Amino acid sequence: MKLQCCVEVVSHLLPTYGMRGRGKGVRALVSIGKHMDKSSQHSHVYMMVCTAKDRTGNKYKLKDNIEKFFTWFVEEGKATVRLKEPAVDICLSKADANSLKSFLAAARLADRGGDTHSLPLSTLTPVRARDVEQPKKKLAIMSKKDYPLTSSFPHTLEQLQVSYCRLSRVDMRMLSLKALRRLDLSNNHIKKLPATIGDLSCLSELVLHNNHLEAFSEALCLSTLQRTLQVLDLSQNRLQSLPVQFCQLRELVHLKLDNNKLVCLPFHVGRLTKLRFLFAAHNQLTVLPCDFRKLSLENLDLFGNPFVHPNPLDHTMQLTFPLPLQEIASRAVAELRIPYGPHLIPAHLCRDLEVAKLCECGCICINFYIKTAVRMNLHQVSHTVVLVDGMGGTDAPVQRYFCSLSCYSEFLDNSLQRGIR
Template identity: 80%
Template sequence: MKLQCDVEVVNRMLPTCGMKNRGKGARAVLSIGKHIDKTSPRTSIYLMICTAKDRAGSKYKLKDNIEKFFSWFVDEGKATVRLKEPAVDICLSKADANSLKNFLSAARLADRGSDTSSLPLSTLTPVRARDVEKPKKKLTIVSKKDYPLTSNFPYSLEHLQVSYCKLSRVDMRMLSLKALRKLDLSNNHIKKLPATIGDLSCLAELILHNNHLDSFSEALCLSTLQKTLQHLDLSQNRLQGLPTQFCQLRELVRLKLDDNKLVWLPFHIGRLSKLRFLSAAHNQLALLPSDFRRLSLENLDLFGNPFTQPNPLDHTIRLTFPIPLLEMASRAVVNLRIPYGPHLIPAHLCQDLEVAKTCDCGQVCVNFFIKTAVSMNLHQVSHTVVLVDNMGGTDAPVLHHFCSLSCYSEFLDNCLQKGMR
C-alpha cells in the first residue's frame, strides 16, 4: 500500500523544550510493508515515509502503536495519524481522497495486528526522485508527438493546454482532473463537447478557439459551470446559435464568439450581469436581441456582421383580438413571478415562458406581440466599442417587442417627436 501526498511529521515533545515545529509539509511517498525488527526475530508491519531529502525513508512501527486517527477532513485529502512511540503526529494533506481512505484503513488493520495476508503490503524500498516531486500544476502540449497515449495526465493539474494535436473529441482522461481551473483545447478538430465537462467543478477558463464545434449543449449550461466558468472562448468554430439556457452561465466575464456562423445571440443575454468583455465579430448577426440593452460591458466588438438598417415603421404583428386566454395566463405568470416548472405545467409551456419578451411599458408578452427593430448606439452598453463597420459606425439594430397596439403607437409617437426635434 502506497500513498503520495504532502507530509509533515510533528514532534509533540518539542513545545515542552521551548521549540517549534517547522510547520511545512513536504511531498512524500508513504508505504506500509513488512520489515525485520532488530529487537525481535519477528517480522513487523511498518510505515515508511520517503521524501526528496530522505529518499531512503524513515520507518515507524504500526502494531499497537497508533494512539489516534484524525480523519474529519479525509474527503478533502487531509488526515493525521498520531503515534505513541515516537511521540509524533504524521499530518497528511493534498492526497487523493479515496487513496487516503484506503491507506488509513490499512494502517488501522496493521495497528490491530490483523493477519498480514489480508493487508495490501508494499516493499519498503527507497523511492525514485520523480516519485517525490511536487505535484505538477501546469502542462502544455502543442505537438501530436508529445501527446500521452499510455500514461495519464497528472491528477494535480490546474492548467492544461493541448493544442495542434488534431483531437477530434475531448479525451475522457482530462475530465478526471478535478483540480483543473483552465482547459485550453484550441486549434484542434473537436466537433462535440461531452456533457461531463460540466463535472469539472473548479473550471474557470475553457478555451476552444479554432475547432469544428457546431453546437453548445444545454447540459453544459445547466452544469456546475454555472458557478465557476468566467472565460469562454468559442471563436473560429461553426456555431449558428447558442441555446436559451446559455445565459445560465452567469459567472461569465469574458466571452469570445468571433468567426462563427451565428445568426442570433442568446435571447436572455442581458442576464449575464458579470459579463465585461464580449466579442462576436465576423458572424451573420442581422439584429441584436432586446435583452442586449441590459448589458454593462467594458469592451464590445461586433465588427463584420451584416446588420440591417432598422426602420421603426417596419414591423411584424403577431396579435389577435381579443388576446387568447393562454397568452393572458402566460403573461400573468411572468408578470406576477408565479413559480412554474415541468412538474406543474407542460414542458412546452415552460419553454414559451423562458423566452417571454419585455415591452417598453414593463409588461411581458409571450407568443403574441408586435416586433420591430431600433438603432442603438453601442456605447450605451459598453465603455469601449470596436467600430461596427468600415464607415466608422457604432450603432446596431436592437429588437423591440410591444405587448399591444397602444404601446407600439406610443413608441411611434415618441420616435416622431424625436425626429421633429
C-alpha cells in the same frame, strides 16, 4: 498499503526550546508494511516515509507506539500521527480523504497488535522517483507527435492545453480529470462537444478557439458549468446560433464569439449579469436582442457585423384581435410568475414561455406582438467599445417588442417628439 501525500516530521521537543516546525510538508509516499528486525529476527509492522531526498525512507514501528491520532481535519485530507518512540509527530496533508481514512485505520489496527493479515501491507523497499515527485498541475501538448496514446493524463492536472493535434473529438480521458480548472483545446478539428464536459466540476476556463464546432448543446448549459465557468472562448468556429439555455451560464465573465456565423445572440443575454468582456466581431448579426440593454460591460467588440439601419416605422406586426386564449393564458403565467414545467403543460408551451418578450409598458407578450428595432449607443452598456464599422460609429440596432397597438403608437409618438428617426 501506500498513501501519497505531503509529510512533515516534527519533534515533540521543539516547543521545549521555543521552536516550531516549518509548517510545510514535502511530497512523500507513506507505506505500512512488515519489516524483519535483524536483532530479534521477528517481523514487525512499520510505517515508512519516503521523500525525493530520501527514497530509501525512514521506518517507524507501529505496535504499541502510537500515542495519539489527530483527525479533526481528515475530511480535508489532513491528519497527524503522534509516536512515542521516537517522540515525533508525523503530519500528513494534501491526501485523498478516503485513502487517508483507510490508512489511519490500518495504522490504528497495527498499533493495537490486531490481525493485520487482512490488510494490504506493502513491501518496505526504496521508492521510484516518480512516486515522490510533486504532482503535475500544468500540461501543454502542442503537436500531434507529443500526444499521449498509451499513457494517461496525470490525474492532478489543473490546467491542460492540447493544441495543433488535429483532434476531431474530445478525448474522454480528459473528462476524468476532476481537478481541471482550465481546458484549452484550441486549434483542432473538434466538431461536437460531449455533454460530459459538464461533469468537470472545477472547470472555470474553456478555450475552443479555431475548431469546427457547429453547436453548443443545451446539456452543457444546464450542467455544473452554470456554477463554475467564467471564461468561454468559442471564437473561429461554425456556430450559427446558441441555445436559449446558454444564459444559464451566469458566472461567465469573459465570452469570445468572434468569427462565427451567428445570426443572433442568445435571447436572454441580459441575464449574464457578471459578464464584463464580450467579443462577437465578424459574425452575421443584423440586430441585437432586446435583453442586450441590461448588460454592464467593460469591453465590447461587435465590429464587422452586417447591422441593419433601424427605423421605428419599419415593424413586424404579429397581432390578432382579439388575442387567442392561449396567448392570454401564457401572458398571465409569465406576469404572475406561476411555476410551470413539462410535467404540468406541453413542452412547446414551456419553450414559448422561455422566450417571453417584455413590452415597454412592462407587460409580457409571447407569440403575438409588434416588433421593431431602434438605434442604441453601445456606450450605454459598455465602458470601452470597439467601433462597429469603418465609419467610426458605436451605434447598433436593438430589438423592441410591444404587446399591443396602443403601446406601439405611444412609442412612435414619443420617438417623434424626441426627434428619433
